[in-house]
Amino acid sequence: MQQVAHHAGVSLATASRVLHGSGSRTVGEELRRRVEAAAQELRYVSNAPAQALARATSSVVGLIVHDVADPYFGAIAAGAMRAAREQRLMVMIAATFREPGLELEYLRGLRAQRARAVILAGSGTADAAATAELAEEIAGFEADGGRVVCIGERGPDLDTVAMANRAGGGLAVRGLWELGHRRIGVVSGPSELLTVRHRLDGARRALRALGAPLPLRAVVEGDFTRAGGRAAAVRLMTEQPDLGALLVLNDVMAAGALAGLRDDLGLAVPTRVSVVGFDDVPFAADLSPALSTVRLPLEQAGEAAVGLLLEPPGDAPRRVELAAELVLRDSTAAV
Amino acid sequence: MQQVAHHAGVSLATASRVLHGSGSRTVGEELRRRVEAAAQELRYVSNAPAQALARATSSVVGLIVHDVADPYFGAIAAGAMRAAREQRLMVMIAATFREPGLELEYLRGLRAQRARAVILAGSGTADAAATAELAEEIAGFEADGGRVVCIGERGPDLDTVAMANRAGGGLAVRGLWELGHRRIGVVSGPSELLTVRHRLDGARRALRALGAPLPLRAVVEGDFTRAGGRAAAVRLMTEQPDLGALLVLNDVMAAGALAGLRDDLGLAVPTRVSVVGFDDVPFAADLSPALSTVRLPLEQAGEAAVGLLLEPPGDAPRRVELAAELVLRDSTAAV
DNA sequence: CCCGGCTTGGAAAGCGCTTTCCTTTTGCGT
């Protein structure tokens, strides 16, 4: 910038003001033109780290997900990035690959980068120690002037965009019930994930309200992956062959479940057993059969998260609630 | 850090050396301990921008993709992030949402961030003007000491991890041919994308070598999306109903094509028409019917890209070639 | 016609680090 200023015959201060001026101060027409011309000519590229240092704030926001290749997070990330673009923010993504410790580590890293904000997109966990450590780091981050927003519940005093996981679980169960299903099983994910707990809880409550509490052996846990869903579904239908419908707690597990039911067990979906997934990831409609599922507005969640980041810190924690919707396709049938 | 140094009773220099020392200089056991204790106690968090400024280099690498929600890029990003993690690099992702100008804009942004390197993951384009502008920006970036690597061809003097797009196109066509198909059509993507051109070209050549050149009207273009694939496939089969096999130039288009064939046209796959996709994205095997496709090692490409970034600049441009493989599933049948 | 107030340009003091160059210690050979 030194060069640009000299080339334009102005001071450093003036050059800075026209190139990155935060509006508080205005530069005369003539000088402004000269500076811009000089910058153009010298192919000046500003130095973001230097700016961040001087301003004590940057234009990067962090996004911490479990796995970028997972369509659930892909959709959220897409939404977030679209919104970020409009605000001219750069997005730094970190994937924990489901290693719990990494979330903390990346949050520290983002803090070191002096990210202006971070979005915690992955599910919270029931591990109290880890949660406490994370909370401390979050507090530190916020004390430094950073903003944190969570997608999904993490704690009552955090800004969060809440997904209707409980309601969604209820929706799915009631949908199945209305189709005439009475023997419903659940293919669940790792029980330490809050998301899983909420979805399961929603399903449980709905069933209880319907007068048919979910038996313990009708729910089985698997990894939150395709393979996990497949294994769990196969196990469940083997141990409880009289089940007529399965609620699978996320779509990628459901994809595995469908494969397991068909290829490992030879059970026809939906004639022999109905299957409902969760999330409505983009490929859900393309599965075989097209997956009935609980739709969550994923992209919108990403957008909402950066929306929250932009609002001034505020006194009370902010929340935006996103609704779930049951979409029935071909993997469910009336009994 | 000032504080830490003072608290430990040492100079700033010493504190810096123990906290971020680049190894060239060693600090005595005693002082080292004291500094570390102080840092711990004061919850010191280093300031990456300041370091970047002082060192004139950072630990962030940029990754520019078309769309994070697209499983193709999701897989590449996952591979890149896994590799980045091992090197303790932070990844800044930018999604262009297929707007051509954005790629240039983001490259500038990453340059301003003083990213140590950037990976251009999206396909190059045949637009000469845009390519030239991009080349200039790349040159500038490299002149500043940054590294650039492309996934897919972009230019002969760039480090690139090359995907076997041509070979893959050939593989698909020969696979179909061996199944007895003689009337093969192609659902292509936007012809300005180099990736598309190469895949198509590979298919063309193979067909010509087989003695059955691809007729012009047997290839139709669509957007590189599910909807684009659906529309294009429907159009193609309507105009050329005697086609017995379709090569669709990427899996997400193929998902759309499958849907269109089934729901819009009522054509049975694979009995009436065989379909081969391209990429082998994770959900390909879960489509209905399970999609035969040309597998590209996507994650590996991401990893290879960051591998290239780490190697010293080198004299000649480096290349790593990744092979394609035809995987036949249920969307293809012998005629 | 002069003076107060407003506008606009510039000088300079940081922002939080790294690193060069000195200075002081320490260890060792003879």
Place this chain on the structure above:
DNA sequence: ACGCAAAAGGAAAGCGCTTTCCAAGCCGGG
């Protein structure tokens, strides 16, 4: 015991910006 080299700590000069504070220059009102 002495001298010298190597090791280890510290002072200070930046890195490329932003922004505060000053100094001019300009306007209109008295």
